[in-house]
Amino acid sequence: MSALLFADYVPKNLEPVNSIGAKWIRMLAAMPLEAVVRDKRVCVKMHLGGGTGFTTIHPFFTRKLIDRVKAAGACTVFIADSPGSVATAAERGYAAETVGCPLVSISGPDDRHIRLTPIDPPFGAFREVEIGGEVGEAEALIDFSHIKGHGACGFGGASKNLSMGCVSQRSRGAIHALEGGLDWNAAHCTRCKVCAENCENQAITFTDDGRFDVFYHNCKFCQHCVLICPEHAIHMLGGRYRDFQRGMALTTRAVLDGFKPENCYFINLLMNITVFCDCWGMTTPNLVPDIGILSGSDIVAIEQASLDMIHEDKLIQGSLPHGWTLGESGHLFEKIHGKDPYAVIEFLHELGLGHRDYTVTQIA
DSSP states (O other): OEEEEEEESSOSSSOGGGSHHHHHHHHHHHSOHHHHHBTSEEEEEOOOOOTTOOOSOOHHHHHHHHHHHHHTTBSEEEEEEOHHHHHTGGGGTOOHHHHSSOEEETTTTTTOOEEEEEEEEEETTEEEEEEEHHHHTOSEEEEEEEOEEETTTEEESHHHHHHTTSBOHHHHHHHHTTTOOEEEOTTTOOOOOHHHHTOTTOOEEEOTTSOEEEOTTTOOOOOHHHHHOTTOOEEESSOOHHHHHHHHHHHHHHHHTTSOGGGEEEEEEESSOOSSOGGGSOOOOOSSOOOEEEEESOHHHHHHHHHHTOOGGGOOTTOSOTTOOOOSSSSHHHHHHSSOTTHHHHHHHHTTSOOSOEEEEEOO
């Protein structure tokens, strides 16, 4: 079994010492970070969000983590994310002055600073991935993730933070393409262009004669256009979500293979758990009450424990998008999105990245 630490969001009383902020500081002290980061160049991988979204990891938690990493003897520490998210990070409170270290584009400001890495074994046409050069040049990795739902793979956590967040836009598109393509129904479409106006990557346009056009170089197959279309004129082809999840697992392994296992550590925040990924650039209501924080050295165990702690009976009334209803079986995320979120954990385990059994030590 893999050992995890857990800080419960709910305090036993209203004394400040029992609040989640105070527990976070005690949890950081209990983490074995000296063995992970001492004398190392440390990359803290986060998703910094975008658009009008604001329910990413609060800068308070980020600053306390960075201070702890420095105190643990890191040679250098920086926070990394995709170029677009870094460019607008200050809008959500992330700046060197607030978090205590530089914010770095994972693949450079032009998305060209990459390290071409083979996928072994290849998965069909998915044979290589462009890992951000800043990750490739780091010596230790802290995967600092926000748990939330996801339309393409059920949920996003530690694995998604690495597989989709540590690679170039081209590779993100290639991984998402494992699920299938986009199909447009011209007869149903009113050319309102809501899909194009709300595409975070400017992948959608309409031709002069009113035809729907996708620039697949930019498309990341997030399905925002599918769900936002008022006429339901856009659909995913294939629906091979397990292929997408396997691609995420293979990419996660490719990222982690660049580090010694003892120089990787994982932290999952189970707060502001929303129906959609932060990459949508918007904030929606919390699905369940805030749960707390998990950490450990095993990515499989922490993903497994994160999902195990999210229960359907805690679903907040009115938190689902208007008109949505739950499906009949599976985890809460599967009932919402129709995809088994545990599949990516299954693949991570098959690839030898950790254990699904775990123990939890609660921070007092």
